[in-house]
Amino acid sequence: MKLGIVGLPNVGKSTLFNSITKAGAECANYPFCTIEPNVGVVPVPDERLDKLTEMYHPAKTTHAVIEFVDIAGLVKGASKGEGLGNKFLSHIRETDAICEVVRCFEDSNIVHVDGSVDPIRDIETINLELIFADLETVNKRLEKAKKNLKGDKKYQEEINVLEKIKTNLENGISARTISFNEDEQKLVKDMFLLTTKPILYIANISEEQLADSENDPLVKKVKEYAAKENAEVIPLCVKIEEELSGLDDNDKKEMLQALGLDESGLDKVIKKSYDLLGLMSFLTAGEPEVRAWTIKKGTKAPEAAGKIHSDIQRGFIKAEVVSFNDLMKAGSMLEAREKGLVRSEGKDYVMQDGDIVLFKFNV
Numbered sequence: 001m002k003l004g005i006v007g008l009p010n011v012g013k014s015t016l017f018n019s020i021t022k023a024g025a026e027c028a029n030y031p032f033c034t035i036e037p038n039v040g041v042v043p044v045p046d047e048r049l050d051k052l053t054e055m056y057h058p059a060k061t062t063h064a065v066i067e068f069v070d071i072a073g074l075v076k077g078a079s080k081g082e083g084l085g086n087k088f089l090s091h092i093r094e095t096d097a098i099c100e101v102v103r104c105f106e107d108s109n110i111v112h113v114d115g116s117v118d119p120i121r122d123i124e125t126i127n128l129e130l131i132f133a134d135l136e137t138v139n140k141r142l143e144k145a146k147k148n149l150k151g152d153k154k155y156q157e158e159i160n161v162l163e164k165i166k167t168n169l170e171n172g173i174s175a176r177t178i179s180f181n182e183d184e185q186k187l188v189k190d191m192f193l194l195t196t197k198p199i200l201y202i203a204n205i206s207e208e209q210l211a212d213s214e215n216d217p218l219v220k221k222v223k224e225y226a227a228k229e230n231a232e233v234i235p236l237c238v239k240i241e242e243e244l245s246g247l248d249d250n251d252k253k254e255m256l257q258a259l260g261l262d263e264s265g266l267d268k269v270i271k272k273s274y275d276l277l278g279l280m281s282f283l284t285a286g287e288p289e290v291r292a293w294t295i296k297k298g299t300k301a302p303e304a305a306g307k308i309h310s311d312i313q314r315g316f317i318k319a320e321v322v323s324f325n326d327l328m329k330a331g332s333m334l335e336a337r338e339k340g341l342v343r344s345e346g347k348d349y350v351m352q353d354g355d356i357v358l359f360k361f362n363v
Contacts, residue, residue, distance in 0.1 A: 001294070002067045003273045004095035008122050011103040012204040012238035014038075017070035019238065019245040020266055038070040044274050044292070045267045048283065048324050048354060052290045055332070064281045064292040066274055069095055089133050089194065097198040097276050099269065100126060104218035104235070105206035119203065119222050127174060130194040135169045137191060138162050161187050169195070177229055198276045201226050202269065203235040210237050210259065234272060236265025280353035283324065284308070285333075301349040305359045315363035319345045324354040 007013040021040025043063035053061045071091045092098065102119040142162045149155040161184050165175050174195035180188055188196060203219045213219055213235035223233045244252050244264050256264060274280075281292040282304055293307045306313030322333070322342045330336035351357075 001097075001277050001279060002069055002095040003097050003099050003277065004069045004071050004092050005099045005101060006071050006092065006126060007101035008103075008125060011101050011122065013101045014070055015238045015242055016101055016202065016204070016266075016269075017068060019241040020068055020270065022245055039067060040070075041065050041067050042270060044270055044281070044294075045263075046281065046292055049290055049292055051324075051328060052283065052285045052356075056285050056287055056290055058285075058287055058290045060289045060291075062289060062291040064274070064279075064294045066270060066277075066279075068099070068273075071095075089129075092130070092194055092197070093192060095197065097200070097273065099200045099202060099273060101202045101204055101238075102222060104203045104216065104222065105209060107206070117218075119218055120225055123201070123222070123225060127195070128172065131169050131172060131174065134175060134193045134195050135166065137193060138166050138169065141191060142166065157183070158187055165193070174229060199229065199231045200269070200272055200276050201231060201233045202238075203233055204238045205235050207237050207240055209235075210240070232272060232276075234265060234268050236269070241266050280351075282351050282353075282355045282357055284358070285356055295351060297353075299351050300347065301345055301351060301357075301359075302347050304351045304357070305361065308359065311363045312359050312361045315361035316347065317360040317362055319349060320358040320360065321345050321349070321355050323352065324356055327356055 005013055005017050017038060017040065021038075021042055043065055046063060049061055049063060052058075069091065100123065102122050103117055104119050106117055142159065145155045145158045145162060149159060161180070165178065165188070168175065168178055175188070175193050176196050176198065201222055203213075203216075203222045205213055205216060205219065209216050209219075216235070219233070219235045226233045240259070241264060244255060245266065247255060252264070256262070278297050279294055280297050281294060284291050284293065293304070295304050295307060301319040302313050302316040305316050305319070320342055321344075322330075322336050326341040327333065327336050330339055330341055333342070336342050
């Protein structure tokens with residue numbers, strides 16, 4: 001699963017990416033420093049794996065992962081090919097969700113591409129370019145569907161959906177805010193529209209703003225805007241996150257305590273991004289390995305088994321399941337079994353986040 005980090009030039013986008021992945025993406029105070037997208041795969045923080053590792057002492061512990069793509073800074077006119085517009089849009093199209101960094105701090109040493117700090121203007125600049133790109137896609141599909149309608153009336157449904165999307169886009173409304181029924185959703189998914197992608201806003205603030213970020217006027221403005229799109233906002237100081245990312249665990253913990261924080265902003269971003277993509281983890285535990293496996297919410301047991309190996313899905317018999325919380329309360333798998341906390345589930349079982357599973361199969 002890919003999550004694209006986007007933003008105008010010089011808002012802290014590549015610095016955030018560096019902090020998340022420690023991949024050393026080039027970062028400089030001028031536009032278009034990032035031309036080809038940098039890609040980093042990072043583990044999803046999961047305290048449950050730490051607890052299971054303490055319990056089982058495995059040879060290996062493997063976290064779920066999420067892929068972040070640092071995409072070139074965008075300018076007005078990208079949908080018409082300005083700057084690196086066409087590349088920018090094609091790179092976003094390849095991602096599953098968008099993480100948009102907006103600048104909410106003043107600093108005379110860091111040039112803003114539009115000359116002043118205004119996060120809502122920045123958000124609207126990017127969103128309008130995505131809307132313009134989607135309008136082009138919708139108009140092409142609409143033209144084709146109307147031609148096809150003469151020979152096949154089934155295209156009327158597609159035309160209705162396209163016209164509904166077009167009206168909203170022309171009014172500056174992203175397609176992600178439109179309600180679709182199940183049949184319409186299938187049509188929309190097939191269009192690969194940019195404004196249907198889930199979005200998370202990162203409000204990049206200064207160290208001085210960190211203590212009371214929830215009441216910061218600029219952060220509040222971003223939250224008000226995001227609420228209209230059913231999107232979420234995470235305020236964080238990218239500069240501090242960059243410092244934290246270079247520390248070992250003990251020093252990192254000390255610095256977080258000094259800042260009055262429970263966890264780093266990056267951990268929040270990674271967890272929230274995982275959730276944004278509609279993902280969750282089931283767990284397997286034993287002496288060889290403790291591991292988190294990524295699945296979509298709503299996945300049934302056989303499909304989850306297929307994540308481990310296709311043979312397990314093909315020969316699926318049942319799943320022995322205990323919730324993480326029940327296992328922790330019991331203290332061991334043996335105790336959990338004796339207390340009847342380990343359940344036997346069949347093919348129709350819908351997996352729950354934090355299920356610890358042993359699949360039974362026969363091939």
